[in-house]
Structure formats: C-alpha cells, structure tokens
Amino acid sequence: MKCKRCRGKAVVQVRQHNAAFCRGCFVFFFQRQVQRAIERERMFTLDDAVLVAVSGGKDSLALWDVLIELGYRTAGVHLALGIGGYSRRSTEKTEAFACRRGVRLISVRLDEEDAAIPTLSAFTNRPACAACGTSKRHHLDRVAFEQGFSVLATGHNLDDEAARLLGNVLHWQVQHLAKQQPVLASTHERFARKVKPLFRLSEYEAAVYAFVRGIDYIIEECPNSVGATQLVYKDVLNRLEAVMPGTKLAFVNDFLRTGRAAFATDGAGLPQTCAGCGMPTFASLCSYCSLLREVESKRARFVVPAAGTAQ
Ligand code: AMP
Numbered sequence: 001m002k003c004k005r006c007r008g009k010a011v012v013q014v015r016q017h018n019a020a021f022c023r024g025c026f027v028f029f030f031q032r033q034v035q036r037a038i039e040r041e042r043m044f045t046l047d048d049a050v051l052v053a054v055s056g057g058k059d060s061l062a063l064w065d066v067l068i069e070l071g072y073r074t075a076g077v078h079l080a081l082g083i084g085g086y087s088r089r090s091t092e093k094t095e096a097f098a099c100r101r102g103v104r105l106i107s108v109r110l111d112e113e114d115a116a117i118p119t120l121s122a123f124t125n126r127p128a129c130a131a132c133g134t135s136k137r138h139h140l141d142r143v144a145f146e147q148g149f150s151v152l153a154t155g156h157n158l159d160d161e162a163a164r165l166l167g168n169v170l171h172w173q174v175q176h177l178a179k180q181q182p183v184l185a186s187t188h189e190r191f192a193r194k195v196k197p198l199f200r201l202s203e204y205e206a207a208v209y210a211f212v213r214g215i216d217y218i219i220e221e222c223p224n225s226v227g228a229t230q231l232v233y234k235d236v237l238n239r240l241e242a243v244m245p246g247t248k249l250a251f252v253n254d255f256l257r258t259g260r261a262a263f264a265t266d267g268a269g270l271p272q273t274c275a276g277c278g279m280p281t282f283a284s285l286c287s288y289c290s291l292l293r294e295v296e297s298k299r300a301r302f303v304v305p306a307a308g309t310a311q
C-alpha cells in the first residue's frame, strides 16, 4: 500500500476516503481536514479567542493539538466532574498536555459537594449522563462568557455526530434535529458560538492522529457510559460502515446538506436571565440551577438537627 500523497510506504488506511497515508502525510491530511472544516463552515478565524473544551480523551486533545499547530489563539477548559478515579485521571491528562505544550488551561473543580456528578444524579434521580450533560453545558458556557471567549470548540467527531443523528431520527426529535450542526451561532451575548471542527473525522482517525503525535490521553471510557444508548447506535453504525465504507460520512453530510433545512425553526424566542446564575434560559431558573436547587432541598430534608437545637 502506497501513501496517497508522497508514494512512500503507507501505514494508515482511511477507508471512508479510499486513501492510505504514511505517518507524516496522515498528520498533514488530518490537520488539513480540520482547517477546511473551520474555513468552509466559518467556525472562526485567526483573530478569534477560542476556548477548547478538553476532557482528556483523544478527540479533544487531538483537536487542541491541531489548533495549536495551525496557529489559532486557544486556551483549554477542563471540568473535573468528580466521577471517581476516572475524572482524576482525565484531569491529569489534560494538565500534562497543557504543561508540555506550554498552553493555558482553565481547570474547573466540580468534584466537591453538590456539583459532583454522582451527587447531582443521586439526589435528583436523573441518569448520570443527563445530569452530566446539563452540568457540562452550563459550566462550559459560563467559563467561555466569564473569560471572554467568543468561540467554544468541542471534540465531537463523526462517530458522535452520526450516533446522535441516528438517535434523533429514531425518536423524531425534531427540535434537536433543527439544532444539530457543526456551528451553532451565538443566540445571546452570554453564549459563545459553538463549533465542532472534527465533525467529519472519525473516532479512528482521531485515535491514529493522537497516537502518531504522541498525545497521552485517557483510553478508558467513562464508567457511566456502560450500556448507554449512544454506544448501541455507534455499534450499529460501525457494522454498516464495515459493509459500506463511507456510510457515516454520507449520513451526516447529506443530513446537513439536504435534510436539516426541513427541521429549521425560528428559534424559541428571546431567553430570560436565570435567577440563580445569570446565564440565559427559557425558564426562571436554568436547568443547571434547578438541579442544584433540587439537591439542596433534598439535602435539607435529610439533615438531622443536632441535639438541643431549637426547631
Ligand atoms: P462527550 O460528551 O463525553 O462525548 O464529550 C464531547 C466533547 O465535550 C469532548 O470532545 C470535549 O470537547 C467536551 N468535554 C467532555 N467532557 C469534558 C470535560 N470533563 N471537560 C471539558 N470538556 C469536556
């Protein structure tokens, strides 16, 4: 097998693009794909301050690495979510990456008291992944706003986007379909533009890129993801992909090109300001502050007053 670019010995095969590359040319190919996505989808320019949400996994660290290499102005943000040893090891990976590259990382500790995911989930009877999603959205939006970033980039890859699309279609989540796109414009001065520069690159390509670039990332999956429906969708899509290479890419691309417009809406009107945290919301309290209030009120019910305390 020969490298498509330099005709040297190829070591990476990218079936969805019907191409193979040597190590050096694969790095070039991957970085160019990211650059093209950023430019074609008008995600951001060299002048924008981009906040990269890094989990410690291969996708987000690969994304940060590419953006640094391409000369974009970035800082990372990492949320320590309090999911036991898994979160501790994730935090270590992001800190080691930032230290090695000499780049700024904003670390947010949510591993104490009520903000930790196990507490949020147990006290509110929400599945851990639902509580985690609400918490991540809130804190990433908040940090981007407070630290003055106009763009928030995440490491969502093609497999994530295809699985999400499949789930949204299977349940005809029309409101979610309307919003599933690689660039979400800011709808409020406190919301950064949200972008997914890896949306056309597969999990496999991101893993190869991270490996070839010597990026040390957390390989284990979040313990809460065991049995998650998202993984079932990914498995189904992988089986289709094995028989018909290019299925995932066509599914996502064709949805964006022809399908999505059918679901587009005018939006949900003007957001109000959350009474708890000041971030935009469509209710009096945002969903994150509602979660916290629920934890507080349940905790208060379980607190046993000390002996002799007036009732
Ligand atoms: P996930 O929701 O775990 O599939 O992750 C999707 C993307 O969200 C990742 O690629 C990151 O960009 C971001 N992300 C996930 N977990 C964290 C975290 N703990 N801190 C910062 N960003 C995160």
Ligand code: ZN
Pocket: 274, 275, 276, 277, 278, 279, 285, 286, 287, 288, 289, 290
């Ligand atoms: Zn709030």
